Amino acid sequence: xxxxxxxQIALVAAAIAYLLGVYFASxxxxxxxxxxxxxxxxxxxxxxxxxxxxxxxxxxxxxMYGTGAYASAILQVKFGLNAWIGFGAxxxxxxxxxxxxxxxxxxxxxRGSYFALVTLAFAEVLRICASSxxxxxxxxxxxxxxxxxxxxxxxxxxxxxxxxxxxxxxxVMALTALIKFSRFGAYLIAxxxxxxxxxxxxxDTYKIKVQAMAISGAxxxxxxxxxxxxxxxxDSTVVYGSAVSVEALIGPIIGGAGTVWGPLLGTLGxxxxxxxxxxxxxxxxxxxxxxxxxxxICALRFxxxxxxxxxxxxxxxxxxxxxxx
Amino acid sequence: xxxxRNLSKSFGGLKAVTDANLDVPEGSIVGLLGPNGAGKTxxxxxxxxxxxxxxxxxxxxxxxxxxLPPHRICxxxxxxxxxxxxxxxxxxxxxxxxxxxYLHHHDRRDAMSVAREVGKRLGMGAMLDRPASSLTIAGxxxxxxxxxxxxGAKLLLLDEVMAGLIxxxxxxxxxIIRQIRDEGHTFLMIExxxxxxxxxxETAYVLNQGKMIAHGPPRELVKDPSVVEAYLGxxxxxxxxxxxxx
Numbered sequence: 001x002x003x004x005x006x007x008q009i010a011l012v013a014a015a016i017a018y019l020l021g022v023y024f025a026s027x028x029x030x031x032x033x034x035x036x037x038x039x040x041x042x043x044x045x046x047x048x049x050x051x052x053x054x055x056x057x058x059x060x061x062x063x064m065y066g067t068g069a070y071a072s073a074i075l076q077v078k079f080g081l082n083a084w085i086g087f088g089a090x091x092x093x094x095x096x097x098x099x100x101x102x103x104x105x106x107x108x109x110x111r112g113s114y115f116a117l118v119t120l121a122f123a124e125v126l127r128i129c130a131s132s133x134x135x136x137x138x139x140x141x142x143x144x145x146x147x148x149x150x151x152x153x154x155x156x157x158x159x160x161x162x163x164x165x166x167x168x169x170x171x172v173m174a175l176t177a178l179i180k181f182s183r184f185g186a187y188l189i190a191x192x193x194x195x196x197x198x199x200x201x202x203x204d205t206y207k208i209k210v211q212a213m214a215i216s217g218a219x220x221x222x223x224x225x226x227x228x229x230x231x232x233x234x235d236s237t238v239v240y241g242s243a244v245s246v247e248a249l250i251g252p253i254i255g256g257a258g259t260v261w262g263p264l265l266g267t268l269g270x271x272x273x274x275x276x277x278x279x280x281x282x283x284x285x286x287x288x289x290x291x292x293x294x295x296x297i298c299a300l301r302f303x304x305x306x307x308x309x310x311x312x313x314x315x316x317x318x319x320x321x322x323x324x325x
Numbered sequence: 326x327x328x329x330r331n332l333s334k335s336f337g338g339l340k341a342v343t344d345a346n347l348d349v350p351e352g353s354i355v356g357l358l359g360p361n362g363a364g365k366t367x368x369x370x371x372x373x374x375x376x377x378x379x380x381x382x383x384x385x386x387x388x389x390x391x392x393l394p395p396h397r398i399c400x401x402x403x404x405x406x407x408x409x410x411x412x413x414x415x416x417x418x419x420x421x422x423x424x425x426x427y428l429h430h431h432d433r434r435d436a437m438s439v440a441r442e443v444g445k446r447l448g449m450g451a452m453l454d455r456p457a458s459s460l461t462i463a464g465x466x467x468x469x470x471x472x473x474x475x476x477g478a479k480l481l482l483l484d485e486v487m488a489g490l491i492x493x494x495x496x497x498x499x500x501i502i503r504q505i506r507d508e509g510h511t512f513l514m515i516e517x518x519x520x521x522x523x524x525x526x527e528t529a530y531v532l533n534q535g536k537m538i539a540h541g542p543p544r545e546l547v548k549d550p551s552v553v554e555a556y557l558g559x560x561x562x563x564x565x566x567x568x569x570x571x
Contacts (some may be wrong), residue, residue: 183432201399
């Protein structure tokens with residue numbers, strides 16, 4: 001996780017300062033807002049594994065997010081199992097769903113926009129299924145019983161929740177860095193850059209892509225479970241809706257896809273922007289999505305490497321090894 | 326080291342390769358010649374596992390590798406390069422080579438140091454930290470070679486590695502290939518640059534319209550009437566003969 005320039009250090013320092021500042025602001029609104037942003041950052045980090053490193057742009061990360069949340073909720077509500085078991089099962093379910101979608105899509109050589117469409121279709125099919133079947137709670141969703149306590153993964157104290165989420169995000173980022181600088185990461189990037197050349201160099205590209213989907217799915221499932229434990233309620237639109245898929249990809253693209261810090265920076269930046277817009281124009285709900293779209297278009301046009309790439313151009317260090325943050 | 330027997334491939338009604346036989350002894354440099362569209366690259370893609378042959382067998386170091394996927398073949402020690410060079414544009418030169426090195430060196434530090442060493446051996450020491458996208462054509466061709474070598478492959482299938490280079494660059498690559506061969510590697514190369522084939526290859530095969538029409542030392546091949554006619558058209562050999570008498 002090396003930072004290559006004054007700009008990148010400033011950017012990361014600003015993010016850390018903000019995240020720590022939330023502790024001292026003693027504003028429940030800010031804290032609640034940042035807690036939401038951190039959960040979105042986890043799904044953004046999930047998208048970043050496949051979309052950022054692997055160049056496999058999914059448009060349906062809600063499939064993993066929702067599957068993680070539903071798996072945990074069903075185990076708790078229908079089978080009365082402990083929340084921690086649900087937590088593990090949710091991550092596993094997300095990974096399985098990711099691997100399944102990947103195995104199927106890559107088996108038929110789908111890439112680019114076709115892959116994006118298939119993932120979107122999966123998420124939508126799952127959303128409709130979840131709203132139809134009885135064991136997923138149908139249209140009314142699933143509600144966990146309120147039983148506060150660490151044993152049930154239900155925490156009332158917002159500061160503790162916030163700290164826990166910071167630790168989770170840091171852990172997922174550390175795993176991302178580990179992946180980036182490993183053989184697997186190098187292979188994944190090679191697949192993104194040129195799949196034929198990767199195959200010639202002895203890379204089993206199918207296996208690498210399915211593994212990436214499984215890891216991404218695990219992170220996605222984790223995000224879903226975190227959401228569930230925070231709100232104690234899910235329904236099909238909330239966790240399988242396309243808004244989740246959009247939020248998963250927009251943060252990394254704005255922040256810098258294929259970087260360790262990009263997804264967090266992009267998500268925080270966007271949410272601040274969206275929140276700001278809400279306060280400036282309180283009578284226009286949904287305006288934040290219009291704003292997201294404008295920012296996304298600008299980022300795609302002017303910032304191919306996102307905020308991290310932009311900051312990298314501000315006061316770059318001379319360095320021996322060329323690694324991005 | 327490599328034995329190809331009765332290899333055939335059709336695309337619909339087009340017979341791209343028919344009944345091709347080919348032997349590459351260990352430590353040699355063997356050329357694969359032929360006019361455009363003769364089926365040379367198709368031959369390569371079948372040998373390296375990128376496309377499945379309709380008929381025929383490929384044996385590498387005595388082992389039947391027909392139908393194995395490319396990554397398995399590469400693990401066994403045979404690798405192909407591409408006619409149109411395919412660098413990983415977003416990575417540095419060293420990282421590019423490291424992707425090859427990762428095949429047998431799972432640790433990042435090992436892979437990067439192997440990459441550095443291979444890069445230096447191919448005269449790319451000064452370019453290691455540059456993005457691969459900034460390389461010239463000659464640099465990219467070298468990178469292609471370096472990446473292949475870093476996998477630890479013993480047999481390299483080079484697809485027109487000289488194409489698009491100026492004569493002085495060709496001389497350099499010829500020297501590099503000879504050096505790599507002396508270090509214990511074997512080459513099968515598709516090549517149009519006759520200067521290179523003449524000075525490198527001990528034997529060459531000539532493919533025309535999907536069929537092997539001749540094989541032997543390159544110096545003799547250029548006099549072979551069937552080879553001359555493959556390039557210059559029917560009756561050309563006879564006319565050349567007359568021309569040289571007149």
